[in-house]
Amino acid sequence: MALIEVDGVSRTFTVRARAGRFRRTRREVRAVDGLDFTVEEGECVGYIGPNGAGKSTTVKMLTGILVPSAGRLRVAGVDPARERVRLAHRIGVVFGQRTTLWWDLPLRDSFELVRRVYRVPADRFRRNLDRCLEMLDLGPLLDTPVRQLSLGQRMRGDLAAALLHDPRVLYLDEPTIGLDVVSRNRVREFLREVNTGHGTTVLLTTHDLTDVERLCSRVMVIDHGRVVHDGGLAELHAVGESERTLVVDLAAPHPPVEVAGARVVRVEGPRQWLAFPASRSAAPLVAEVAARYPLVDLSVREPAIEDVIARLYSGERAGAAAGAGEGAAVRSG
Amino acid sequence: MLLTLYGSVARGSFRRHATYRAATFAGAFTNTAFGFILSSTYLALWHARPGLGGYSAEAAVTYIWIGQALLATVAVWGGGFQDELQARIRSGDVAVDLYRPVDLQAWWLAGDLGRAAFQLLARGAAPLLVGALAYRLRLPHAAETWAAFLLSAALAVTVSFAVRYLVSLTGFWLLDADGVRALVGITGMFLSGMLLPLALFPGALGAAARVLPWSAMVQVPCDVLLERRTGGALARALGFQLLWAVLLLGAGRAVQGAATRRVVVQGG
Incomplete structure (x- = not known):
């Protein structure tokens, strides 16, 4: 049985707006529109989408603090909204922008409080804490008040606090936001270990695609409240109709070359950039250019994942744009 | 557990x-300074009207210093956990609190009692000690009276917490609870007996003030320590505080339930 089951889930919000002096209009806005997906135990899933796509709304419903308007949800065998407190014992939640640590007290006190809140048996608590302290290098910081920690240190503290009760699912919302490169890598390494070493299921919401590339075998792209892609990162390229670029250096400046299946996107002196579908082989293209033009050098550039996602978001694909209701009007972060 | x-x-x-x-x-210093100012005002008043409200001049000055000791502890005009809870409601962070398997009201009450305990020691004891050195205060000798006072003060904090919790929760509907807070704070300052013992209030106003919850915050614990309530009257005074605590905490739970449903069902 899947650990997370989402079955036809929608969520609408009523937005009231002023229209004239006394009239008020009510408008139904769909933040999430017929979501269907399952996540198996032990998966690490990247959940990405532009602002207002419905990411936070989904996570809120999965954690039970928002009731879906339609559809069915189950997380770790529990209906989240109906049994929120029971579910709370089985999930861990980390927000990059919010802390659950006790601001004015040493880190140690916050961990101790987690033990009591989740009633973690002493030996298990000890084991989990030792593991987190070692992997996140938090040992020396235990007696430092949280307010004196750097953002990276605080983030590591929050990660540890979310895992001390052995949650089966860990929800992460922008866990690397605002962190420097070193802290980012350390957080990613830790999350990888939690996912692969400890078998914790991870659902990662982020705008940092490197997080997704490093950690997730599966990525879901949501836009206008619908899933527009669900699969491996590599498949994203095909879905996003992304293009590779063939850069050719000719012997001398030359008008744009004309070859079938590619178009020139840029010319700079003797150098020209040719875009062609990522799914096509570059070999015939290279052969044709070499046969007809004075070719000196060439290179092939792969599309950046950012560009692929950006194309998906901007709705260049006709399929994604169609049927997207008013979802974009809701900005839930 | x-x-x-x-x-x-x-x-x-x-x-x-x-x-x-x-x-x-800084707070303890302010309490002490106000203790001196109010003491000289009261002494002038009681010099003109001896035995006013059934208090001797000595008891009236003692009343001042107990009041100053309770001011921060009971947080009559707001404060304590309130700033934090209001900020969390306004920013929406309060939703994060729902992820934890804890009772919100009990969580904040526990925190406020911890705060009050510290402030009774730091901002209560120090001014009272200075007052006792500067004036002849009528403080009790019986240990039972001090024990009854501590119990009464704990109930006073609980009643005050319950009022402040309700005020903070209005933020779910009003977006900003500061207006309500200012209004309730000023009302509390007046009706708690912090400025003037409620026995001095005339007629119906006095009668009403004595049964409203604010009198449970300052007037009752002051009278307990001054041994104006002993025996059956003491039990009735504590019962009065307990009744308001239970009623207001119950109201807080009901409003909290409505606020949670609002967040969970309507999306805040």
């Missing part, structure tokens, strides 16, 4: 407030 959880919340809150040393010192 539950008690140890909320017990550790209270202890944490106590230690947290203990870290604000400069603020605590």
